[in-house]
Amino acid sequence: MRLRSGLVCLTLCLCCFVFVAISFPGSATLSGSAESAAPDSPLGTLIASAASPQEPTDQRSAIAYTQRFVQVKQQGTFQVSHEYRVPEELRSLRVRLPPAATVTDKSGFSHAGNGTYEWTGARTAVSLTYRMPANRSHDDGDLRVASGEYAYVDAGEWAIVEQPRPDHHWTWDDQPVGLERSVRVAGEGAAGQRMVYFGPYREYTRKAHGQQFRLIVPEATALSVDRGALLDSLAAASDTLRVGDRDDEVFVVAAPTEGVEWQLRGLQRGPADFWVQADEPLATPENVWLHEYVHTRQGYRLAPDLEWTREGTAVYYAALLSLEQGLVSGDAIRARLDSCADGEFGASTLSSPDTWAPGADYCLGALVASDLDRRLRLASDGERSLQTVLRRLNAREQPAAAATFVALLGSVGDGSVAAAGSLYTMTTERPSPSPSPFRGPGS
Ligand SMILES: [Zn+2]
Numbered sequence: 001m002r003l004r005s006g007l008v009c010l011t012l013c014l015c016c017f018v019f020v021a022i023s024f025p026g027s028a029t030l031s032g033s034a035e036s037a038a039p040d041s042p043l044g045t046l047i048a049s050a051a052s053p054q055e056p057t058d059q060r061s062a063i064a065y066t067q068r069f070v071q072v073k074q075q076g077t078f079q080v081s082h083e084y085r086v087p088e089e090l091r092s093l094r095v096r097l098p099p100a101a102t103v104t105d106k107s108g109f110s111h112a113g114n115g116t117y118e119w120t121g122a123r124t125a126v127s128l129t130y131r132m133p134a135n136r137s138h139d140d141g142d143l144r145v146a147s148g149e150y151a152y153v154d155a156g157e158w159a160i161v162e163q164p165r166p167d168h169h170w171t172w173d174d175q176p177v178g179l180e181r182s183v184r185v186a187g188e189g190a191a192g193q194r195m196v197y198f199g200p201y202r203e204y205t206r207k208a209h210g211q212q213f214r215l216i217v218p219e220a221t222a223l224s225v226d227r228g229a230l231l232d233s234l235a236a237a238s239d240t241l242r243v244g245d246r247d248d249e250v251f252v253v254a255a256p257t258e259g260v261e262w263q264l265r266g267l268q269r270g271p272a273d274f275w276v277q278a279d280e281p282l283a284t285p286e287n288v289w290l291h292e293y294v295h296t297r298q299g300y301r302l303a304p305d306l307e308w309t310r311e312g313t314a315v316y317y318a319a320l321l322s323l324e325q326g327l328v329s330g331d332a333i334r335a336r337l338d339s340c341a342d343g344e345f346g347a348s349t350l351s352s353p354d355t356w357a358p359g360a361d362y363c364l365g366a367l368v369a370s371d372l373d374r375r376l377r378l379a380s381d382g383e384r385s386l387q388t389v390l391r392r393l394n395a396r397e398q399p400a401a402a403a404t405f406v407a408l409l410g411s412v413g414d415g416s417v418a419a420a421g422s423l424y425t426m427t428t429e430r431p432s433p434s435p436s437p438f439r440g441p442g443s
Pocket of ligand 1: 291295310311314
């Protein structure tokens with residue numbers, strides 16, 4: 001994510017979600033759950049994502065759950081309906097809605113208190129309908145009630161909102177039952193897996209390297225960059241970044257800027273949804289379009305002492321990819337990174353978020369990422385790079401900590417790279433500005 005006014009704030013893409021189908025034959029545990037943030041369920045198997053309307057793959061053994069989004073006349077809110085088709089094997093189903101939800105209708109559910117609704121056993125017309133506040137601001141990694149500048153907003157003619165993620169818990173008889181979600185937008189609009197755009201728009205798509213890019217351009221705005229060039233850039237990045245976690249679909253909204261005070265220059269949420277202010281350029285080391293795309297390729301989970309890599313590598317690769325695509329000069333990037341070695345971040349230690357000056361993970365993180373990338377290339381005669389480290393992080397099932405990262409620097413590079421990694425991430429020592437940080441072997 002990029003704050004509107006500079007290099008600040010935490011990404012929210014840690015909250016990438018999966019919907020799980022619990023399926024473990026022979027287990028005596030006849031229950032399942034899909035919670036609002038369940039990226040690490042050891043029992044879950046991804047059986048459905050919700051990138052586009054879809055039919056359930058096996059309605060005999062799954063709760064088919066359609067989340068339908070509706071823009072309503074009352075500005076600042078939107079409506080969500082859940083429509084369920086329940087299989088014979090289902091024994092119970094409990095849904096806990098987000099605290100901000102206001103239920104307006106229900107069928108086949110009874111209210112169990114505390115925002116929780118229990119299925120009555122009805123086999124048809126099982127649904128919940130509620131309203132959610134649309135306007136949200138970002139604060140310390142959380143989205144909260146709007147405070148004048150927005151991360152999500154309902155502008156009346158159009159809106160960009162976050163999809164609510166209710167918790168589901170259920171039990172079954174005999175055959176295990178999963179949960180499959182699909183999403184729909186009533187009227188004009190489009191939905192990814194975590195974001196919804198309401199309003200008139202044009203959609204442009206591009207397929208590249210196993211990914212489908214959906215670019216949503218609202219009628220209320222015009223891109224300041226050439227549309228084809230933007231899709232070319234994203235497609236090229238899709239190929240160049242070989243770090244794994246390549247989502248099938250990337251949902252991109254060009255956010256209108258007229259009449260809205262955005263808090264951020266861009267926001268990435270879920271596996272691969274993001275919006276970027278429509279007037280953001282491509283030809284800049286900060287390239288917010290590529291920055292947010294890089295976030296979609298960060299599927300790993302991080303301990304707090306490695307959290308700096310989230311923004312640091314997004315800033316670094318946005319700049320590096322822009323250079324490789326001929327959008328910016330190496331001098332421009334060097335100037336940007338060199339500015340991060342100055343006193344502004346003098347007391348910041350990357351592995352200790354409590355010590356960060358505002359933006360340290362972005363700016364200082366990018367400087368260190370650049371240095372470590374160069375060292376890894378040199379140590380491996382260009383065979384490996386920081387991408388190799390990120391790919392190994394993405395392949396991990398457990399969260400990665402600072403020690404993990406240093407160990408990877410040693411195995412991908414050598415002991416000297418690991419030592420540099422320790423020094424520059426766990427102390428206030430800084431790498432020396434390199435005369436050519438982007439032109440090591442293999443770059
Ligand atoms: Zn970011």
